[in-house]
Amino acid sequence: MQLNIFILICLLAASVWTVMTRSLLRSAIGLALVSAILTILMFNLNSPIAGVFELSVCAGLISVLFISTISLMEALTMKEVIDRMKERLRRFWLLPFIVISAGIMLSLFSLKFNLSLPLPEEQMDVRFVLWHARQLDVFAQVVILLAGVFGVVVLFAERKKEG
Amino acid sequence: MVSLFILAPLLAIFALNFMFRRLGRFAAFWVGLLFSLAQIELVLLPRLPFWTNSNFILNDVFRFSLGVDNFTKLILLSSGVVLAVVFVITKALIDDEAKRFDFFNLLFIIMIGINGVALTKDLFSLYVFIEVTSITSFILIAFDRNMHAFEAAFKYIMLSALASVLMLSGMSLLLLVCGATGFSAVAQSLAASPNNFTVFAVGLFLCGLFIKSGLAPFHTWLPDSYSSAPAPVSVLLAGIVTKTAGVYALMRVVVSIFGFSPSMKLVLLFVGAFSAVLGALAALTQSDIKRMLAYSSISQVGYIVLGLGSGSALGVAGAALHLFNHSVFKSLLFVNAAAVETQSGTRDLDKMSGLAQKMPYTGITSCLASLSAAGLPPLAGFWSKLMIIMALWGAGFRMYSVIAAATGVLTLAYFLSLQRRAFFGEVSEKHLGVKEAGLGLVLPSVVLGALVVLTGVLTPFILKSVILPLGNILGG
Numbered sequence: 001m002q003l004n005i006f007i008l009i010c011l012l013a014a015s016v017w018t019v020m021t022r023s024l025l026r027s028a029i030g031l032a033l034v035s036a037i038l039t040i041l042m043f044n045l046n047s048p049i050a051g052v053f054e055l056s057v058c059a060g061l062i063s064v065l066f067i068s069t070i071s072l073m074e075a076l077t078m079k080e081v082i083d084r085m086k087e088r089l090r091r092f093w094l095l096p097f098i099v100i101s102a103g104i105m106l107s108l109f110s111l112k113f114n115l116s117l118p119l120p121e122e123q124m125d126v127r128f129v130l131w132h133a134r135q136l137d138v139f140a141q142v143v144i145l146l147a148g149v150f151g152v153v154v155l156f157a158e159r160k161k162e163g
Numbered sequence: 164m165v166s167l168f169i170l171a172p173l174l175a176i177f178a179l180n181f182m183f184r185r186l187g188r189f190a191a192f193w194v195g196l197l198f199s200l201a202q203i204e205l206v207l208l209p210r211l212p213f214w215t216n217s218n219f220i221l222n223d224v225f226r227f228s229l230g231v232d233n234f235t236k237l238i239l240l241s242s243g244v245v246l247a248v249v250f251v252i253t254k255a256l257i258d259d260e261a262k263r264f265d266f267f268n269l270l271f272i273i274m275i276g277i278n279g280v281a282l283t284k285d286l287f288s289l290y291v292f293i294e295v296t297s298i299t300s301f302i303l304i305a306f307d308r309n310m311h312a313f314e315a316a317f318k319y320i321m322l323s324a325l326a327s328v329l330m331l332s333g334m335s336l337l338l339l340v341c342g343a344t345g346f347s348a349v350a351q352s353l354a355a356s357p358n359n360f361t362v363f364a365v366g367l368f369l370c371g372l373f374i375k376s377g378l379a380p381f382h383t384w385l386p387d388s389y390s391s392a393p394a395p396v397s398v399l400l401a402g403i404v405t406k407t408a409g410v411y412a413l414m415r416v417v418v419s420i421f422g423f424s425p426s427m428k429l430v431l432l433f434v435g436a437f438s439a440v441l442g443a444l445a446a447l448t449q450s451d452i453k454r455m456l457a458y459s460s461i462s463q464v465g466y467i468v469l470g471l472g473s474g475s476a477l478g479v480a481g482a483a484l485h486l487f488n489h490s491v492f493k494s495l496l497f498v499n500a501a502a503v504e505t506q507s508g509t510r511d512l513d514k515m516s517g518l519a520q521k522m523p524y525t526g527i528t529s530c531l532a533s534l535s536a537a538g539l540p541p542l543a544g545f546w547s548k549l550m551i552i553m554a555l556w557g558a559g560f561r562m563y564s565v566i567a568a569a570t571g572v573l574t575l576a577y578f579l580s581l582q583r584r585a586f587f588g589e590v591s592e593k594h595l596g597v598k599e600a601g602l603g604l605v606l607p608s609v610v611l612g613a614l615v616v617l618t619g620v621l622t623p624f625i626l627k628s629v630i631l632p633l634g635n636i637l638g639g
Contacts, residue, residue: 066320136227140279140291143173144298147272151302154265 004044011037022081028066031058164219166227168239168278171198172271180268188260191267195250198274202243206236228345230284233633234483238281238411241490244614245402246274248494248607252501253395255603266306266395273299273399277407286337286344286420289412290330293375296408297323303396304388315384315391322384326374333368336360350420365421369430372416376409378468379438382461386445389457390510394501397453401460402494406486410464414471414482423474428560431472436566438465443573447580450512452500455581456493459536462574463489469567470551473558480633481550488543488618492532495611499529502600502608503585512584514593519586521597524605526586528612533578535615538571543618546626 014037018030035058042051076084131138175194179187205213214231249270257263276295283289301323305316338344340361341352353361370381377385385405389397421427442462449455467489470482502525503518504510519526535542538549548571555564590597599605622630 132226134287135225136229136279136283136285136288137291139169139225139227140275140288140295143272143275143295144291146173146176147269147295147299147302150265150268150272151298154269154302155305155308 004041007037007041007044011041022078022085024075031066164213164216164222165229165231165282166219166221166225167213168202168282169227169275170221170225172274172278176268176271188264191264192250192254195267195270195274196247198271199243199247199250202239202278203247206240206243209236228284229282231282233629234411234415235281237483237487237633238407239278241487242274242277242281242403242407244611245399245490245494246270246277248402248498248611249395249399251603251607252398252498255601256394256501256505262306266303269299269303269306270399273303273404277403280407280412284346286334286346286349286416288344289416290327290334293330293408293412294327296404297327297375300388300396300400300404303399304392306396307393311387311391312393315387318384319388322374322381326371326381328371329367329374330371333364333366333371336364336367340364346416346419350422353421365427368416369413369421372409372413373434374409375405376413376464376468377405377461378409378434378464379441379461382438382442385461386454386457389460389497390451390453394497394504397456398494398497398501401456401497402490405460405464406490410467410486413468414479414486417471418479428472428474431468432555432560432563435465435468435470435472436563438462439469439570440465440566440573443570443577446577447573449577452503452510452512452581452585453497455512455577456496456500459496459574459577460489460493462570463493463536466548466551466567466570469563470547470554472563473551473554473560475554475558476631477550477557478554480631481547481554483633484622484630485544485547485551488535488547488615491611491614491618492535492544495528495532495608495615496536498604498608498611499525499532502604505604506597506600507594512581515585515591516594517586517588517590518594518597520590521594522586522599524599524608528608529586530582531612531615533582535619537575537578539575541619543615543622545619546622550630 011034014030014033018027018034021027021030035054038058039051039055042054175198179191179194183190205211250267253263253266253270257266273296276292276299279292279295280289283292297320301316301320304319305312334344337349337353340356341349343349343352353365374381374384389401392400417423417427417431439462442458442460442465446455446458446462449458463485467482467485470478470485472478500510502522503515506522507515507518509515519530531542535544538544548567552564552567555561555567
């Protein structure tokens with residue numbers, strides 16, 4: 001349990017860094033880091049399939065797409081970044097307080113959902129799940145990765161040629 | 164053998180890129196066109212053993228759980244038509260052979276995504292195939308690698324990511340309650356134990372699909388994406404991607420899983436009416452032809468959701484028919500827009516005049532598509548809109564029925580404005596030298612125009628045998 005709490009704190013820290021960092025590229029890398037930490041948490045909570053999907057799609061493919069697209073763009077100067085950040089802070093400074101207040105208010109209502117949760121299927125072998133129960137999803141994952149490869153070829157390799 | 168709909172394009176990618184690399188660049192177009200036409204042919208021949216034969220050699224390796232009903236076939240037909248058109252116009256519009264080959268590869272991938280969305284019977288698989296189409300769309304929108312394309316692609320991927328988060332959150336909560344993600348298992352579980360928790364989960368999932376469908380007020384990504392993307396991508400997005408990954412998925416989960424509770428109907432009716440009216444009003448104010456068509460798409464999708472919101476078999480059948488009709492006439496209008504932009508060098512309607520004299524095929528087919536979109540008889544759009552309005556009236560939602568009819572007038576207004584500004588009147592001096600677009604754009608326009616007329620003429624004859632059963636299958 002303590003390990004999970006520690007991982008959650010790391011997750012929170014990485015998330016805050018991802019949102020607050022001034023560089024778009026660092027933000028994309030931060031997103032990959034958040035996904036990687038989330039994957040560790042999923043493995044630790046006995047959800048290896050969810051962990052594998054999280055790692056392959058979010059930490060892998062989405063980050064590749066973000067980074068390749070960002071690298072094709074012209075970076076802002078530090079002054080422009082700071083100006084925009086100030087503008088954003090001016091517009092959205094109230095947002096964290098609203099979210100925290102909403103959370104506190106919701107916690108005051110003792111919401112009861114009367115859930116009858118199904119028991120976890122611990123006996124299922126990961127290999128069986130991947131290659132039999134969720135074979136269609138694995139197939140689609142392969143297609144997503146293929147799309148990522150073509151994305152890098154289309155958006156990245158051409159730029160290299162032009163450069 | 165239905166798994167071939169998703170396996171064959173993947174095999175084609177591997178064959179064209181790795182096995183027959185030298186031949187691949189030349190063959191990619193013909194293979195893509197052949198696949199698209201074969202898909203149309205298979206849907207039009209429902210009694211072929213293809214649909215029932217389970218002794219297929221690849222079935223031993225790939226044990227996919229797929230399902231086919233009439234609505235699935237309608238989507239496969241739409242995607243076959245639109246993809247065939249996109250393959251043809253891509254060949255006409257992209258000169259660079261290497262770039263065109265990359266584009267064709269991405270089209271094969273999006274074909275897998277669209278067919279996967281249509282065929283799957285599992286909520287998580289549905290989400291994964293929607294992601295296949297979203298990620299490929301993102302790359303295709305940015306394909307031209309200019310500032311506008313990147314801005315549109317970024318806007319698309321950001322809102323798409325938000326939609327994914329909402330869908331994943333909703334699905335996680337449903338999985339928590341239902342313990343499964345299959346359509347029937349989730350539907351049974353929700354029916355057995357309805358509570359606030361599942362209502363919240365359903366709400367999250369629906370919001371995700373509203374974004375993917377481009378419904379107002381979740382539509383902000385759509386006008387930029389449609390207008391900044393290369394012409395073949397605009398046709399693809401407007402013609403089939405948004406329709407399948409958004410609207411079809413929405414219709415499928417509402418009818419097959421969530422059901423038509425009174426609150427569900429009200430949400431769908433409100434969002435549908437809001438989109439229909441807002442899209443039409445916004446389209447009236449546009450001078451960029453592609454942006455006008457993009458806002459028109461928002462309005463027409465609103466119509467489809469209005470039909471769905473009626474909750475009746477007639478409304479669902481009308482919505483499904485309008486989805487198909489919209490795929491056809493909106494693809495046609497975007498092909499026309501591509502022809503106009505290529506030949507006149509502008510997308511600004513205020514700078515065009517009398518182009519029908521110089522581009523007669525484009526002018527006539529554009530007029531047919533506009534009139535069909537506005538719902539004028541006997542064209543295809545008339546029948547689907549009539550069914551939606553009748554379903555709303557019959558289900559007791561008379562106010563929404565009136566809104567739908569009034570929006571039809573707005574639709575006619577902005578399409579007449581488009582026709583008048585671009586095609587009618589005297590040719591401006593600047594465009595005296597304009598000629599009709601090449602065969603690569605004219606041929607798809609003529610075929611799609613003929614389809615608009617043919618669907619309209621045939622609808623009364625196939626109403627009972629083909630169209631109305633769509634509603635029974637979904638509603639059953």
